[in-house]
Amino acid sequence: MSAPSLQVIAPMTAPEPAPTDCVIETENLTLCYGKRKALNGLNLRIPRGRIHAIVGANGAGKSSLFRILLGFQSATSGSARILGRDCNQLTQMDRGRIGFVNEEHSLPSWLRVDEVVAMQRRLYPRWDETRYQHIVGHFHVLPEQRVKELSRGERAGVNLAMALAQQPELLILDEPTLGLDVVAKRAFLEAVLYAVDQTDCTIIYCSHQMEEIERLADNLIILERGELKHMSPPDEFCERVSLWVAEFNFVAPENDKLPGVLQVQRIDGLFHYLVLDQDDSFGPQLEALGARRHYRGVVSLDRAVNAFLARHHAAPL
């Protein structure tokens, strides 16, 4: 099968927020590691409020973006602002407005949970003890337990509860559920949803787990090779991808004869086409290429995003 060719590339369907409504704004943001471009002129504006999911294949530049946003790394060129502040000039006070949880869930292993929490409480003047207790309650952690005794899921829960108890305006979660079992994952997601319903915290959620994105995201952001490829509510992305099932008399046409093909699978003798940005005229095009019958099916977000991300690496039939 020849590599699929895309006829139409990603219209940016999200409404343009006013500059002051953005929690994150990048302009032509570029980060090079030697010859490798982790971010390639990224222009991104994430509006305040709700849950924004960032997805992308391995190496798309997600962690690099977070390092710049949190002021851990300088860009090669371009600019990045977080909560209206230049990411190169974040003060302690700015950092107090931002929470960050990644997959490592690293905490001082020799301390007890209540000792770690007491340290955090002193550091963050806006600490909300009720919120901490409510969220940590999802994870059944005892205050007198030592951090080194906690399971990975329990450490994730303590980290999330502490991050949200700081009452951040913006919380960045980078693969926070990696390695958690289904029960811990569910508790984590419920805690995130509780936080966003009860507070005005904006959440950036980065994950490869599409079922989490499906459950949480109000806005879907797709990065590819350090560039923005799509940003809209998840439903609008699903509307861009359609499934067509066709039966051919003899052989199926080459994919480059059909527009927008992301993926083709042969299942029980039928050809399943996932296509991007095609309307109902795709059916007659299948007929013109010899399809005996065809119908249009429904695509889940999971399938649509995975086909989009894998479109340059189409598997042979």
Ligand SMILES: Nc1ncnc2c1ncn2[C@@H]1O[C@H](COP(=O)(O)OP(=O)(O)OP(=O)(O)O)[C@@H](O)[C@H]1O
């Ligand atoms: N310290 C580094 N030195 C050299 N190259 C790096 C470094 N960090 C990242 N890269 C490269 O930059 C690109 C983007 O990496 P990054 O970790 O930001 O991607 P990612 O989207 O977070 O990937 P993943 O989903 O696998 O975590 C990759 O090609 C990676 O190899």
